[in-house]
Amino acid sequence: MTGPALGLLLGTGLFCVWWSCWPRGQATRRSRGPSRLAADLQQAGLGDFTPTALVVTCFVCGVAALLLVAATTRVPSVAGCFGLMAAAAPVAAVRARARHRSTRLREVWPDAIDHLTSAVRAGLSLPEAVTQLGVRGPQELRPALVAFAVDYRATGRFGDALDLLKIRLADPVGDRVVESLRLARDVGGSDLGRLLRTLSGFLRDDARLRSELESRQGWTVNAARLAVAAPWCVLGLLATRPESVAAYDTPAGLLVLVFGAGLSATSYAAMLRVARLPDEARVLR
Numbered sequence: 028m029t030g031p032a033l034g035l036l037l038g039t040g041l042f043c044v045w046w047s048c049w050p051r052g053q054a055t056r057r058s059r060g061p062s063r064l065a066a067d068l069q070q071a072g073l074g075d076f077t078p079t080a081l082v083v084t085c086f087v088c089g090v091a092a093l094l095l096v097a098a099t100t101r102v103p104s105v106a107g108c109f110g111l112m113a114a115a116a117p118v119a120a121v122r123a124r125a126r127h128r129s130t131r132l133r134e135v136w137p138d139a140i141d142h143l144t145s146a147v148r149a150g151l152s153l154p155e156a157v158t159q160l161g162v163r164g165p166q167e168l169r170p171a172l173v174a175f176a177v178d179y180r181a182t183g184r185f186g187d188a189l190d191l192l193k194i195r196l197a198d199p200v201g202d203r204v205v206e207s208l209r210l211a212r213d214v215g216g217s218d219l220g221r222l223l224r225t226l227s228g229f230l231r232d233d234a235r236l237r238s239e240l241e242s243r244q245g246w247t248v249n250a251a252r253l254a255v256a257a258p259w260c261v262l263g264l265l266a267t268r269p270e271s272v273a274a275y276d277t278p279a280g281l282l283v284l285v286f287g288a289g290l291s292a293t294s295y296a297a298m299l300r301v302a303r304l305p306d307e308a309r310v311l312r
Contacts, residue, residue, distance in 0.1 A: 064081055067118075067122050069194070069197035070128060070129060072128055081118065089110045089111065089113050089114025090110070091113070092106075092109050093109070096110070099266060099267075100266045100269060100272050101269060102272050102273070104275050104281045104284050105272055108259075112259070129198065130237075132168070132201070133200060133230070135167050136200045136227075137227045139165050142159070143156050143223060144223045144224060146160075153212050157172065157208065158176040158179065161175065161176050168196075171196050174192075174195060175188050175195075186209060186212075189205045192205060193205050204226070207219070207226070244302055251298040252298075255295045
């Protein structure tokens with residue numbers, strides 16, 4: 028048997044071994060959740076703003092920046108770079124708002140759970156206790172809780188009102204609290220107060236630990252962001268003088284801009300990947 032035939036036989040055998048590792052005859056189904064943009068908008072508290080509208084906003088910002096820089100510098104390559112950065116700015120702003128809102132909710136949930144525990148101890152029913160949080164709870168949670176009270180009074184269905192509350196909050200901690208309330212309502216659990224106190228203590232410890240980690244790595248992340256933004260700030264200053272940016276209106280200048288943009292995007296993504304703390308997934312939505 029010749030060498031090519033042996034290689035073909037060996038490759039066929041390895042392929043059969045690899046193919047046997049995958050199950051056959053079973054259709055795998057994945058639940059399709061909301062898109063990444065829709066999830067970011069919900070977590071940012073902008074649920075009324077659709078992903079399509081966000082994409083249109085990115086397009087408008089990119090085109091406006093492209094035309095403005097092109098009219099100022101007369102260099103298409105420089106205008107294209109600033110147009111791409113302007114197009115990505117709305118998505119970056121939404122995600123920054125989502126992270127800020129998630130941090131704020133993580134800080135105020137322990138106080139909200141303490142209010143809820145006190146209301147349950149005082150003898151209020153679960154719907155009444157949750158409704159009272161819209162008046163006496165933390166300011167960040169009041170709009171969603173007031174809407175919960177309106178939904179519950181309109182329908183009288185506690186479960187449906189909780190589902191709408193989860194959608195408005197779009198928060199993993201809120202999901203756990205809502206499901207705990209639903210379980211206590213359905214099966215009449217007697218340990219709800221102990222459960223809420225344990226959850227409140229756990230959330231306080233987690234918020235304290237995250238705050239320490241974020242404060243320690245904050246200066247490193249900000250320095251990395253400054254290092255990425257500095258060359259483009261210099262390019263923006265050079266764009267005010269047409270004779271300074273004329274060098275970028277050449278094939279070599281275009282290559283420098285493309286290489287610099289790729290290197291900046293890659294390094295910034297790597298920095299975010301390394302410095303990112305693990306986010307709690309919404310497994311109960």
